[in-house]
Amino acid sequence: xxxxxxxxxxxxxxxxxxxxxxxxxxxxxxxxxxxxxxxxxxxxxxxxxxxxxxxxxxxxxxxxxxxxxxxxxxxxxxxxxxxxxxxxxxxxxxxxxxxxxxxxxxxxxxxxxxxxxxxxxxxxxxxxxxxxxxxxxxxxxxxxxxxxxxxxxxxxxxxxxxxxxxxxxxxxxxxxxxxxxxxxxxxxxxxxxxxxxxxxxxxxxxxxxxxxxxxxxxxxxxxxxxxxxxxxxxxxxxxxxxxxxxxxxxxxxxxxxxxxxxxxxxxxxxxxxxxxxxxxxxxxxxxxxxxxxxxxxxxxxxxxxxxxxxxxxxxxxxxxxxxx
Amino acid sequence: xxxxxxxxxxxxxxxxxxxxxxxxxxxxxxxxxxxxxxxxxxxxxxxxxxxxxxxxxxxxxxxxxxxxxxxxxxxxxxxxxxxxxxxxxxxxxxxxxxxxxxxxxxxxxxxxxxxxxxxxxxxxxxxxxxxxxxxxxxxxxxxxxxxxxxxxxxxxxxxxxxxxxxxxxxxxxxxxxxxxxxxxxxxxxxxxxxxxxxxxxxxxxxxxxxxxxxxxxxxxxxxxxxxxxxxxxxxxxxxxxxxxxxxxxxxxxxxxxxxxxxxxxxxxxxxxxxxxxxxxxxxxxxxxxxxxxxxxxxxxxxxxxxxxxxxxxxxxxxxxxxxxxxxxxxxxxxxxxxxxxxxxx
Ligand SMILES: Cc1ncc(C[n+]2csc(CCOP(=O)(O)OP(=O)(O)O)c2C)c(N)n1
Numbered sequence: 001x002x003x004x005x006x007x008x009x010x011x012x013x014x015x016x017x018x019x020x021x022x023x024x025x026x027x028x029x030x031x032x033x034x035x036x037x038x039x040x041x042x043x044x045x046x047x048x049x050x051x052x053x054x055x056x057x058x059x060x061x062x063x064x065x066x067x068x069x070x071x072x073x074x075x076x077x078x079x080x081x082x083x084x085x086x087x088x089x090x091x092x093x094x095x096x097x098x099x100x101x102x103x104x105x106x107x108x109x110x111x112x113x114x115x116x117x118x119x120x121x122x123x124x125x126x127x128x129x130x131x132x133x134x135x136x137x138x139x140x141x142x143x144x145x146x147x148x149x150x151x152x153x154x155x156x157x158x159x160x161x162x163x164x165x166x167x168x169x170x171x172x173x174x175x176x177x178x179x180x181x182x183x184x185x186x187x188x189x190x191x192x193x194x195x196x197x198x199x200x201x202x203x204x205x206x207x208x209x210x211x212x213x214x215x216x217x218x219x220x221x222x223x224x225x226x227x228x229x230x231x232x233x234x235x236x237x238x239x240x241x242x243x244x245x246x247x248x249x250x251x252x253x254x255x256x257x258x259x260x261x262x263x264x265x266x267x268x269x270x271x272x273x274x275x276x277x278x279x280x281x282x283x284x285x286x287x288x289x290x291x292x293x294x295x296x297x298x299x300x301x302x303x304x305x306x307x308x309x310x311x312x313x314x315x316x317x318x319x320x321x322x323x324x
Numbered sequence: 325x326x327x328x329x330x331x332x333x334x335x336x337x338x339x340x341x342x343x344x345x346x347x348x349x350x351x352x353x354x355x356x357x358x359x360x361x362x363x364x365x366x367x368x369x370x371x372x373x374x375x376x377x378x379x380x381x382x383x384x385x386x387x388x389x390x391x392x393x394x395x396x397x398x399x400x401x402x403x404x405x406x407x408x409x410x411x412x413x414x415x416x417x418x419x420x421x422x423x424x425x426x427x428x429x430x431x432x433x434x435x436x437x438x439x440x441x442x443x444x445x446x447x448x449x450x451x452x453x454x455x456x457x458x459x460x461x462x463x464x465x466x467x468x469x470x471x472x473x474x475x476x477x478x479x480x481x482x483x484x485x486x487x488x489x490x491x492x493x494x495x496x497x498x499x500x501x502x503x504x505x506x507x508x509x510x511x512x513x514x515x516x517x518x519x520x521x522x523x524x525x526x527x528x529x530x531x532x533x534x535x536x537x538x539x540x541x542x543x544x545x546x547x548x549x550x551x552x553x554x555x556x557x558x559x560x561x562x563x564x565x566x567x568x569x570x571x572x573x574x575x576x577x578x579x580x581x582x583x584x585x586x587x588x589x590x591x592x593x594x595x596x597x598x599x600x601x602x603x604x605x606x607x608x609x610x611x612x613x614x615x616x617x618x619x620x621x622x623x624x625x626x627x628x629x630x631x632x633x634x635x636x637x638x639x640x641x642x643x644x645x646x647x648x649x650x651x652x653x654x655x656x657x658x659x660x661x662x663x664x665x666x667x668x669x
Binding site: 035036037039043044045095096101103104105106108109120121122123124125153154157158159184185186187191192193253257258312313314316318319322 | 364368369372391393395396420423457461462517518639641644649650651
């Protein structure tokens with residue numbers, strides 16, 4: 001893989017991690033000493049994507065703003081990698097008027113039509129709309145594709161299976177992405193399904209399925225290149241499962257008492273791992289590491305400052321916008 | 325033993341609503357081998373809202389079963405097990421998720437007894453968390469009990485206090501019908517969410533049933549009937565205490581169940597006060613608040629000395645930002661203004 005691509009992947013992973021760490025900091029800052037989920041500048045559930053950066057970075061590297069992404073309750077990494085407006089996304093997480101949804105949606109409900117991005121808090125329910133976006137692209141004669149993302153837990157939900165079947169039947173330009181972080185909240189994959197790879201399930205619907213191991217961003221990049229190219233050239237849908245890692249709790253405040261795999265987890269963090277690899281290959285040096293980090297911090301802190309400056313919505317506005 | 329009045333418990337032992345619920349489930353599991361629990365994160369996690377804490381350790385994975393995220397399959401499985409005479413308790417983590425599994429619930433669980441000419445029973449409990457107030461957004465904050473109550477064939481219970489949570493759970497498990505048991509996150513007494521002080525309260529240690537279909541007078545009063553349910557009972561009680569200083573004596577009726585609805589208690593109360601305010605955290609139109617007012621109007625509109633009022637979620641999705649969410653929830657402020665309104669002040 002060429003150096004520029006590798007550096008781009010690294011930069012994107014750093015940007016995502018920097019963002020998630022900043023949201024983590026802001027989320028907890030005013031929930032102390034006693035954690036109250038409804039308190040603070042960012043209230044409500046918060047599902048962060050630290051550890052899953054390789055999936056978003058590797059897949060979205062092949063997309064343009066004309067392609068669609070439907071993400072999940074854990075949407076930030078895909079939103080950032082797909083180029084959702086960082087300022088307005090952050091303002092939405094803070095529930096402010098300049099947010100993507102003017103404060104109505106929150107972190108699980110980010111919609112940026114400029115880049116065809118959306119997400120949903122209902123498991124697997126982001127898959128079906130991606131089919132329709134793909135239909136629209138196809139019927140309008142564009143070569144855009146739709147990427148539908150879920151976790152591995154969602155692969156046991158009806159909408160997942162119906163979507164695979166329909167996309168295959170209609171040869172839609174869709175790439176189904178499954179982020180296997182091994183956990184659906186507290187339920188491990190092994191207690192959810194007997195199927196060890198969702199690539200096998202893809203075969204059940206007559207579409208190609210691929211599984212990328214080791215949370216490898218370059219592995220994801222290579223596999224996604226193929227899947228996106230197939231979709232773009234009219235060869236139909238495929239499924240890509242990535243064995244990734246949930247570095248933090250399911251949501252913030254998750255005590256994770258169920259999680260017996262935590263000991264080894266820090267060592268599997270994809271960010272230092274990839275950094276080491278790139279340093280070893282002479283692609284990254286100390287100065288670049290620092291400048292990449294500084295650039296990411298600037299962008300993220302700027303977005304947070306923007307969000308904080310943006311006013312809270314007028315309560316009366318709650319009654320607007322039910323209909324167009 | 326049967327508790328028909330919310331003030332009946334004489335015990336001094338205090339439990340949170342979630343612990344009271346779990347106590348009832350555990351006692352029934354001890355008593356009846358056919359009772360078992362299944363749902364997402366009900367095992368090691370103990371239920372996202374602590375509705376099953378400790379049950380896995382006590383009863384093991386055969387009777388406390390973590391499921392995949394396959395609501396149609398496991399709720400349907402509960403129906404099948406119930407048809408064969410078991411007494412499953414299936415948990416739908418949030419009522420908001422019913423969209424992915426409603427067919428099993430309303431076309432199967434709720435209709436089998438009727439369609440079979442009464443020959444097949446479905447003695448199961450569907451537990452589910454409801455409600456907002458902590459900025460969880462439009463897909464994780466709804467009550468939706470009006471929807472379940474609208475569809476015939478399932479009982480719907482909506483406890484507001486720890487003692488009722490226990491007694492209604494015991495009744496729900498022993499009932500030979502499907503019972504939807506809807507618990508508000510704000511009354512569970514969770515350590516990680518702002519608590520109403522009454523989410524911890526006295527709970528008798530022995531087994532008892534709170535009959536399904538019997539409302540409670542949570543606070544007697546003479547001027548206005550506030551008919552309400554679940555968390556809103558507490559907001560109504562807070563407002564009632566406060567307004568006593570303004571010489572307004574509110575009667576708070578805790579519905580405790582929507583199906584069957586205790587129309588007699590509502591009518592009897594309105595007959596005494598002549599004024600009705602319904603407070604409901606579900607959507608306003610086509611729901612609980614309209615139904616209660618209709619039942620009064622059907623009996624005798626002349627009972628009302630002032631037009632009835634309702635405080636409910638206006639017909640908008642529940643917004644995320646705190647100020648927006650507060651504007652749509654039935655907060656104490658909105659209840660207070662409505663009481664003044666119905667009193668003509
Ligand atoms: C239909 C539905 N059922 C249950 C939930 C509650 N829930 C939210 S996230 C989650 C686990 C999802 O696991 P997975 O799909 O693997 O994604 P991950 O959280 O690991 O990213 C569950 C059960 C939901 N949001 N929607």
